[in-house]
Amino acid sequence: MNKTRIGITSIGSGVGQSIVDSCRLSGLPMHITGYGNNPYAYGSFDCDDQKILPGIYDKDYLLHLLEACKKDNIEILLPGLDDELLLLSKNKKKFEKNGTTIPISSEEIINYCRDKELMSKELNKYESIFVKCYEKQEIERHSNENTILPLIAKPKSGCASRGIFIIKSKEDLNKVTESHVIQEIAIPERSDNNHQAFVDALNKNQLIQVSEFSFQIVIGKNGIELGRFCSYNKLQNGIPIEIIPISSPDIWNEINPLIPTLIKKGLYGPINFQGRMTDNGLKIFELNARFTGITGLRALMGFNEVEAIILDSLNRKSHLSTNIQKIGIRQTSNRTINIAFNKDVEINTKKIDPNKEKKQQYRILVTGANSYLGLELVRKLATDRNISEVVALVRNPERFRKITESPLHTPGITLKDISSLDNGQINLSNVDIICHLASARPGSSNQEIAASLEFTQKIVNMAIKFQVSGFINASSQAIYGTNHISLWTEDMPASPETPYAQSKWASELMTSSISVHNKHAYGVSLRFSQIIGASPVIRTTEAPHSMTAKFLQESKVTIIDGQQTLDLLDIQDAVDSVISLIKIPLKEWPKTLNIGSGNPIRVENLAYKCLQTIYPSIDKGHLLEKVENDKQKSFGMDISKAEKSIKWKPSRPIEHTLQSIAACIKKNINHNL
Known part of the structure; x- marks a missing residue:
C-alpha cells in the first residue's frame, strides 16, 4: 500500500510533537519525516525519518526546507512553530511547484495572529469578541485609573502566554515598551467557579490560567469547515493540563458570525481562539492559525484534525467528531534513546562525553x-x-x-x-x-x-x-x-x-x-x-x-x-x-x-x-x-x-x-x- 509522505517542521516543538502524535493515531498509511535543527528533538523519534536543517531564523532555512521536501517527495508539509508560519505562507507556491501542499492560512490571517493589537482593532470591526487594546498614552490621560485598570501587557508579536505582566497602576506603565500591546483582562464571569480565585490572584499581581476556552476550527482547501472542537482548560505556565470538551453548540454563538469573514480573508487549515466567558460575554485574547499543543490530545478524544487536513489535501472526505465522555489530563513524559539510533545524536553525545x-x-x-x-x-x-x-x-x-x-x-x-x-x-x-x-x-x-x-x-x-x-x-x-x-x-x-x-x-x-x-x-x-x-x-x-x-x-x-x-x-x-x-x-x-x-x-x-x-x-x-x-x-x-x-x-x-x-x-x- 502506498504511504502518503508527510513532513513536519520544527519537530522539536510542542506543536510538532502534537502533530506527529495525531499522525500515529491515524489509520492512514503514511511515512513521516521530521525536520528540525536539534538531533535530540523528542518528536523526531516518533517519525520514520529525521532530517537536520538550519534553524528557522537562518537566512537559508527556506531554501534547505524546499530542497529537503523535494528530495524526500513530501506531499503534505505541516508547520510546527508560529515563527515560521508567515515565511511558509508567503512561499507556499514554491512548495506547490515541487508537489508539496502546505495547509496554511494567508499572510493576512497570520498577521492577525502575530499582532495582537491588529487582531483586536481589525477583527472587532466584524464581531466584537476580542479583548480591547489600549495605547499607553490613553491610559496615562485617564483621570481615574481604577475604572480602567488592571490591564495586561503582552509582546505585540508574541504567541501563547510568554512575556506577559499585569499593569495595576500608572507606575507600571514604565515597564511597557513599544514592543508591548496593552489589553483588557478577560476576568471569568461571576458564576464561574474560578472567578474569586482569579480576582484574588490579580490582587497579588498574579495571573492564573484558569477557565480558558479553546476553540479549534479546521477549514479545508475549498473553504469548507471540516470540524470544530471546544474545551474548557486549566493551564500551567501556558501549557494546558486539564481539558474538558464542551458539547453545547451555544458556546459557538459569538464566534460563528466571524468564520465566513476569516475564510474570505484566506483561512485554511487549523485556527485556534483562546478566551474566557466574562460578565460581558466571550472575550478572545489569543488567535493562532496553526495546530496546537493539545492537537494530539484532541485526537485521543476522537477529533483528529491532522488526519482530516491530510484527507482533505488528498481530496478524500473526513468525518471529525468528539468523544465527549472523555476528558484530557496532561503531564510531562519521558523517553530514552540508544545513541546509535541516529548519527547526529551519536556525534553530539560523544562530544559531551x-x-x-x-x-x-x-x-x-x-x-x-x-x-x-x-x-x-x-x-x-x-x-x-x-x-x-x-x-x-x-x-x-x-x-x-x-x-x-x-x-x-x-x-x-x-x-x-x-x-x-x-x-x-x-x-x-x-x-x-x-x-x-x-x-x-x-x-x-x-x-x-x-x-x-x-x-x-x-x-x-x-x-x-x-x-x-x-x-x-x-x-x-x-x-x-x-x-x-x-x-x-x-x-x-x-x-x-x-x-x-x-x-x-x-x-x-x-x-x-x-x-x-x-x-x-x-x-x-x-x-x-x-x-x-x-x-x-x-x-x-x-x-x-x-x-x-x-x-x-x-x-x-x-x-x-x-x-x-x-x-x-x-x-x-x-x-x-x-x-x-x-x-x-x-x-x-x-x-x-x-x-x-x-x-x-x-x-x-x-x-x-x-x-x-x-x-x-x-x-x-x-x-x-x-x-x-x-x-x-x-x-x-x-x-x-x-x-x-x-x-x-x-x-x-x-x-x-x-x-x-x-x-x-x-x-x-x-x-x-
Missing part, C-alpha cells in the same frame, strides 16, 4: 537461556567484545548450574531466576537487547503452549514499558504451514496449522507491536528452521539426532517416503545469525528473517549420511528400512534476505554437523554406562 568514543557495548538479556539454542547463544555472547554483560534468565538456576559444560561458569554472565522480573532484581532499563528464546516445543501440551505465550506477552510488555532498544524473538518455520511450495520467503502469508505454530505467529505479532509503541525501538522475529547439532542438552526428537542414536545402538531406522525435504540448521550457525544481527545498527533490523540452511535435504539422503558418519567403511545398509508414502510434507526456506541484510549465511556442512552429533551422543552413552 568523550568516554563514549569507545565502541558501544550492549547489555543483553536472554530468556530461555537453559534451552537448546539458549545455552549455545549465551556461551557465544559471553566471549563477544561487543557485549558488556549477558543476563541469562532461567526457570531453575540450580539445575542449570549442574550442567557441566554450562557457559554460566564464564565471567560476564549473570544468572537470574525468572521470578527476578517480578521482585525488582532485574532492571530492564539497563538492558539494550532482549533475546527471547523461551518457548514451548512443537510437542508441548496446549496448557504448556498457553503458558509460554503468556510469558511472551509479559516480556514484550516489559520491553515496551522500559523502552528496550532491541528485541529478538525466536520464531519458527512452522508459521508458514505446509501448503506453500518451498522455498518459503518472508513475504508469504502466514498459515500456521498447529497450536505451536499459532503461538509462534502470535509471538511475532506481539514483537511487531514494540516499534508501534516506540518508534525508536526495534523488534525482529527470526524464523528458524529445524536446529540440530551437539549440545550439553541435545534433544533426541530431531530426526538426525534420533537416527544417529539408533544407528549407534545398531537399531533399525524406518523412513517414511524419504523424498520429502527437511531444512536443517547447525546450532552454531543459528547462534551466528543472532550475533550477525546484533552487529548491525538497530535501525537496519528487518522485521522478519528466515534463518535456515538454504539447502534442504531429502530425508532418504539424510539417513544415508547419518549411517555413513557412524560406519564410514562398514556396510550397515540393513539398518535402514524404507516405507512408501507420498503424503509426507516438505520444508525449506529462502534465506537470501538474511544473506543480504545481516551478511549471514550458514557455514557448516551437514557432514560436519552429523559428526558433532554422533560424537555428542556417543559421549552421553558412555557417560550413562
Whole structure:
C-alpha cells in the first residue's frame, strides 16, 4: 500500500510533537519525516525519518526546507512553530511547484495572529469578541485609573502566554515598551467557579490560567469547515493540563458570525481562539492559525484534525467528531534513546562525553537461556567484545548450574531466576537487547503452549514499558504451514496449522507491536528452521539426532517416503545469525528473517549420511528400512534476505554437523554406562 509522505517542521516543538502524535493515531498509511535543527528533538523519534536543517531564523532555512521536501517527495508539509508560519505562507507556491501542499492560512490571517493589537482593532470591526487594546498614552490621560485598570501587557508579536505582566497602576506603565500591546483582562464571569480565585490572584499581581476556552476550527482547501472542537482548560505556565470538551453548540454563538469573514480573508487549515466567558460575554485574547499543543490530545478524544487536513489535501472526505465522555489530563513524559539510533545524536553525545568514543557495548538479556539454542547463544555472547554483560534468565538456576559444560561458569554472565522480573532484581532499563528464546516445543501440551505465550506477552510488555532498544524473538518455520511450495520467503502469508505454530505467529505479532509503541525501538522475529547439532542438552526428537542414536545402538531406522525435504540448521550457525544481527545498527533490523540452511535435504539422503558418519567403511545398509508414502510434507526456506541484510549465511556442512552429533551422543552413552 502506498504511504502518503508527510513532513513536519520544527519537530522539536510542542506543536510538532502534537502533530506527529495525531499522525500515529491515524489509520492512514503514511511515512513521516521530521525536520528540525536539534538531533535530540523528542518528536523526531516518533517519525520514520529525521532530517537536520538550519534553524528557522537562518537566512537559508527556506531554501534547505524546499530542497529537503523535494528530495524526500513530501506531499503534505505541516508547520510546527508560529515563527515560521508567515515565511511558509508567503512561499507556499514554491512548495506547490515541487508537489508539496502546505495547509496554511494567508499572510493576512497570520498577521492577525502575530499582532495582537491588529487582531483586536481589525477583527472587532466584524464581531466584537476580542479583548480591547489600549495605547499607553490613553491610559496615562485617564483621570481615574481604577475604572480602567488592571490591564495586561503582552509582546505585540508574541504567541501563547510568554512575556506577559499585569499593569495595576500608572507606575507600571514604565515597564511597557513599544514592543508591548496593552489589553483588557478577560476576568471569568461571576458564576464561574474560578472567578474569586482569579480576582484574588490579580490582587497579588498574579495571573492564573484558569477557565480558558479553546476553540479549534479546521477549514479545508475549498473553504469548507471540516470540524470544530471546544474545551474548557486549566493551564500551567501556558501549557494546558486539564481539558474538558464542551458539547453545547451555544458556546459557538459569538464566534460563528466571524468564520465566513476569516475564510474570505484566506483561512485554511487549523485556527485556534483562546478566551474566557466574562460578565460581558466571550472575550478572545489569543488567535493562532496553526495546530496546537493539545492537537494530539484532541485526537485521543476522537477529533483528529491532522488526519482530516491530510484527507482533505488528498481530496478524500473526513468525518471529525468528539468523544465527549472523555476528558484530557496532561503531564510531562519521558523517553530514552540508544545513541546509535541516529548519527547526529551519536556525534553530539560523544562530544559531551568523550568516554563514549569507545565502541558501544550492549547489555543483553536472554530468556530461555537453559534451552537448546539458549545455552549455545549465551556461551557465544559471553566471549563477544561487543557485549558488556549477558543476563541469562532461567526457570531453575540450580539445575542449570549442574550442567557441566554450562557457559554460566564464564565471567560476564549473570544468572537470574525468572521470578527476578517480578521482585525488582532485574532492571530492564539497563538492558539494550532482549533475546527471547523461551518457548514451548512443537510437542508441548496446549496448557504448556498457553503458558509460554503468556510469558511472551509479559516480556514484550516489559520491553515496551522500559523502552528496550532491541528485541529478538525466536520464531519458527512452522508459521508458514505446509501448503506453500518451498522455498518459503518472508513475504508469504502466514498459515500456521498447529497450536505451536499459532503461538509462534502470535509471538511475532506481539514483537511487531514494540516499534508501534516506540518508534525508536526495534523488534525482529527470526524464523528458524529445524536446529540440530551437539549440545550439553541435545534433544533426541530431531530426526538426525534420533537416527544417529539408533544407528549407534545398531537399531533399525524406518523412513517414511524419504523424498520429502527437511531444512536443517547447525546450532552454531543459528547462534551466528543472532550475533550477525546484533552487529548491525538497530535501525537496519528487518522485521522478519528466515534463518535456515538454504539447502534442504531429502530425508532418504539424510539417513544415508547419518549411517555413513557412524560406519564410514562398514556396510550397515540393513539398518535402514524404507516405507512408501507420498503424503509426507516438505520444508525449506529462502534465506537470501538474511544473506543480504545481516551478511549471514550458514557455514557448516551437514557432514560436519552429523559428526558433532554422533560424537555428542556417543559421549552421553558412555557417560550413562
